[in-house]
Amino acid sequence: MTDTDEDRADALFHALSDRTRRDILRRVLAGEHSVSTLAAAYDMSFAAVQKHVAVLQRAGLITKRRSGREQLASGDVDAVRAVADMLTDLEHIWRGRIARIDDLIADESPHATSDHRQSPQPTPPTSEED
Numbered sequence: 001m002t003d004t005d006e007d008r009a010d011a012l013f014h015a016l017s018d019r020t021r022r023d024i025l026r027r028v029l030a031g032e033h034s035v036s037t038l039a040a041a042y043d044m045s046f047a048a049v050q051k052h053v054a055v056l057q058r059a060g061l062i063t064k065r066r067s068g069r070e071q072l073a074s075g076d077v078d079a080v081r082a083v084a085d086m087l088t089d090l091e092h093i094w095r096g097r098i099a100r101i102d103d104l105i106a107d108e109s110p111h112a113t114s115d116h117r118q119s120p121q122p123t124p125p126t127s128e129e130d
Helices: 003-016 019-030 035-040 046-058 077-107
Strands: 062-067 070-075
Touching: 003 019, 003 046, 003 077, 019 035, 019 046, 019 062, 019 070, 019 077, 035 046, 035 070, 046 062, 046 070
Parallel strands: none
Antiparallel strands: 062 070
């Protein structure tokens, strides 16, 4: 990943790290909402909701447009897919690591090393007459 990609990932995950921002994103992915309508849904000031919307917008998760005196926010589905793709890439990396660990454990299993750990076989009793 380039530094630009890493900066984008940082912005996306920072934006998604807050419960209120995730809820705002869910709402605007379902349909366009005015910022004032969004603010009415939360027990916080309009300015606080505006700040959350701004973080989501900087991360590219939502877009805003003006309609008269209102600012309308919409979710960017492509940006959400980009987050999902990043998480899928990380999952593949970790699944690969787990598979390599499983292979190492299998190589060290008792069956694989049984030649080194075999105890001597008891010799069958012989019948000797005196």
